[in-house]
Amino acid sequence: MTTSSSSSWDVIIAGGGPAGFFAAIRCAELNQRLRVLIIEKSSQTLSKVLVSGGGRCNVTHACFDPAQLITFYPRGGRELRGAFSRFQPRDTVEWFEARGETLKTESDGRMFPVTDSSATIADCLRGAAKKAGVMTMLGTKLLAVEKSPRGGFRLNVRNEAQESFIKTNRLVIATGSDSQTRAIVESLGHSVEEPVPSLFTFNVRDPRIDGLAGVAVENVTLTMGALTQRGPLLITHWGLSGPAVLRLSAWGARQLFATKYRSPLTVNWLGDLGLERTLEVLQRNKDWHENARRKVGAQPAFTQIPIRLWKQLTQFVGDKNWADISKQELRRLASELSEGEFKIDGKGQFKEEFVTCGGVRLDEVDFKTMQSRRVDGLFFAGEVLDIDGVTGGFNFQSAWTTGWLAGTALSQKLSNP
Numbered sequence: 001m002t003t004s005s006s007s008s009w010d011v012i013i014a015g016g017g018p019a020g021f022f023a024a025i026r027c028a029e030l031n032q033r034l035r036v037l038i039i040e041k042s043s044q045t046l047s048k049v050l051v052s053g054g055g056r057c058n059v060t061h062a063c064f065d066p067a068q069l070i071t072f073y074p075r076g077g078r079e080l081r082g083a084f085s086r087f088q089p090r091d092t093v094e095w096f097e098a099r100g101e102t103l104k105t106e107s108d109g110r111m112f113p114v115t116d117s118s119a120t121i122a123d124c125l126r127g128a129a130k131k132a133g134v135m136t137m138l139g140t141k142l143l144a145v146e147k148s149p150r151g152g153f154r155l156n157v158r159n160e161a162q163e164s165f166i167k168t169n170r171l172v173i174a175t176g177s178d179s180q181t182r183a184i185v186e187s188l189g190h191s192v193e194e195p196v197p198s199l200f201t202f203n204v205r206d207p208r209i210d211g212l213a214g215v216a217v218e219n220v221t222l223t224m225g226a227l228t229q230r231g232p233l234l235i236t237h238w239g240l241s242g243p244a245v246l247r248l249s250a251w252g253a254r255q256l257f258a259t260k261y262r263s264p265l266t267v268n269w270l271g272d273l274g275l276e277r278t279l280e281v282l283q284r285n286k287d288w289h290e291n292a293r294r295k296v297g298a299q300p301a302f303t304q305i306p307i308r309l310w311k312q313l314t315q316f317v318g319d320k321n322w323a324d325i326s327k328q329e330l331r332r333l334a335s336e337l338s339e340g341e342f343k344i345d346g347k348g349q350f351k352e353e354f355v356t357c358g359g360v361r362l363d364e365v366d367f368k369t370m371q372s373r374r375v376d377g378l379f380f381a382g383e384v385l386d387i388d389g390v391t392g393g394f395n396f397q398s399a400w401t402t403g404w405l406a407g408t409a410l411s412q413k414l415s416n417p
């Protein structure tokens with residue numbers, strides 16, 4: 001991609017990630033007279049896109065109702081409501097389609113390129129930027145920003161150990177979750193919510209799940225304090241993972257950070273079957289004459305529980321025949337199945353998607369334009385904001401939407417001053 005060392009620009013976007021690219025492309029496509037530059041600190045743009053979704057890039061989610069879409073954002077949902085009415089997953093699909101990149105939907109709603117390759121998404125973005133005349137400076141890190149007395153900004157940047165200044169009329173900060181951006185944002189009068197990880201797996205050491213790595217249960221209910229999530233669960237070597245766990249980690253990100261990732265966790269292995277209903281089913285199993293001489297651990301009483309897990313959950317009565325277990329044992333078994341108590345003791349990394357919550361406070365940004373409410377001409381897009389979604393393509397979608405809105409506003413503002 002083109003690089004340039006000219007030192008005065010109409011628009012500079014700090015950060016060559018998906019949000020920065022969407023802002024730059026949209027702005028340059030709408031107003032070709034504008035000189036638009038992306039500065040990127042590393043040696044390549046779109047690094048996270050390339051590694052995303054296990055190398056396949058989960059671009060967005062097939063959820064086309066903005067009211068429903070916002071329920072997938074533990075932070076930022078309220079602010080994104082209006083933004084999604086302007087640019088939502090359907091628009092993302094059309095945007096890529098119009099540039100030759102077709103997306104497909106998987107059974108759980110996640111959308112990927114038909115190529116199953118994140119490189120084609122990165123190529124598509126780079127190609128669109130180049131076509132629109134966007135310039136890129138690689139290896140160029142934004143160090144500090146000064147507001148110019150007559151409007152615009154003077155940026156202090158470092159490129160190959162050399163520091164220099166670049167001027168711009170408008171600035172978009174799209175540096176993702178980079179921790180060093182905080183000082184820059186605060187120096188411009190903005191406040192930042194403490195960044196903490198979101199989307200992680202739970203470390204749980206417990207004999208009931210020991211040796212069961214790879215065992216999955218289709219529909220469990222997890223409860224942690226006031227938070228509840230339902231969905232598939234996967235047992236791993238270190239504890240628990242799967243969509244229900246990842247979603248709970250996102251909603252409980254701050255709470256778990258505060259407790260150093262230690263917390264009680266209740267698992268209902270039977271989805272939404274309550275204790276009394278579970279007891280009834282177990283009682284029927286006990287009363288069934290053909291079961292009388294069968295061992296409890298021999299076969300799951302509930303089809304959704306895999307046999308290996310059933311054996312471990314029923315260990316304390318597994319060797320007894322159904323006819324021989326007491327009322328108390330039956331109740332304990334029901335409790336084990338529908339309200340099993342576990343302890344989270346640490347967090348693991350979810351390798352397919354890693355996100356932080358925290359960032360620029362949302363009430364300081366106008367979500368119609370993504371412009372700062374504090375500094376004229378300053379815009380924010382993407383993960384630098386205190387927005388994060390659960391796993392499934394929602395994080396990229398907020399980057400596309402906020403980038404697109406910023407790009408739209410930048411072009412209008414500059415073309416009609």
Ligand SMILES: Cc1cc2nc3c(=O)[nH]c(=O)nc-3n(C[C@H](O)[C@H](O)[C@H](O)COP(=O)(O)OP(=O)(O)OC[C@H]3O[C@@H](n4cnc5c(N)ncnc54)[C@H](O)[C@@H]3O)c2cc1C
Nearest residue numbers: 015017018019041052053058142176353382383393395396
């Ligand atoms: C392994 C992994 C897999 C993921 N998979 C998915 C997925 O499949 N679906 C999904 O929706 N989300 C996924 N995510 C989350 C998604 O990647 C992010 O939400 C998204 O990239 C945020 O976009 P952004 O443009 O705001 O920030 P980023 O993608 O982080 O881009 C910011 C850019 O700014 C640059 N930068 C930072 N500081 C400076 C500076 N001072 N000066 C100049 N440049 C700077 C960075 O080098 C970077 O290139 C994944 C994340 C990871 C880590």
